[in-house]
Amino acid sequence: MPAVGPGMGENRGDVWAVVHRERRLLYDQLARVPPEAWEEPSPCPGWSVHDVVAHLVDTARTTRLGFVLGLARAGFDFDRQNARGVAAARGVTPAETLERLRAVVDRRTTPPAPLATRLVEAFVHGEDVRGPLGLVGDYPGRWVGAALELQARTGTGLGGAREHVAGLRLAADDVDLVLGEGPAVTGPVISLLCAASGRADHLEQLAGDGVPLLGHRLFQAARPPR
Structure with missing residues (x-):
């Protein structure tokens, strides 16, 4: 049984390498999914698979300052901020949103939170997307x-x-x-x-x-x- 190697003092470059790998794998899988499947409901209430992918795009684009400003504009309501982010990042078609995901694969921007939250985001939302589509992730x-x-x-x-x-x-x-x-x-x-x-x-x-x-x-x- 392999050991859980890194703790919270893990190398930043290693964390980003894992996050970038997860984004690429998800992009590659979604590129083979028919557009109509993107409207499947996800485990996030009220969000389709398409919405979750848009959320991943939004959070990949987010900077520390941008997060704080966006939260203030949303009246410090996290759910409202998330909804606005999804609306801004979601393309008119799945193909457009998929291209936006491809464009952020290697980004290293992050909200003001521990870097390991990027792992949580990649793994949990990866499952939110894959589960409804019957896809299987290859998680480290x-x-x-x-x-x-x-x-x-x-x-x-x-x-x-x-x-x-x-x-x-x-x-x-x-x-x-x-x-x-x-x-x-x-x-x-x-x-x-x-x-x-x-x-x-x-x-x-x-x-x-x-x-x-x-x-x-x-x-x-x-x-x-x-």
């Missing part, structure tokens, strides 16, 4: 583990998963990673990351006494997982 487990470690200690109000996984023992069965203490939740590290981040569709990939509690918390949260 050690880096998915790094993203899960960040989520487990970041509050849900900041897009993390701390309240979702508190008092649970998360154990990946495909990388050497165990987080927390309590009733067990076991399964692939990508499913642990996605479920912890609010994607209830990944609960069926998990096992253990802690799964019902995690599912209950996701249901109780009842807010769009962005």
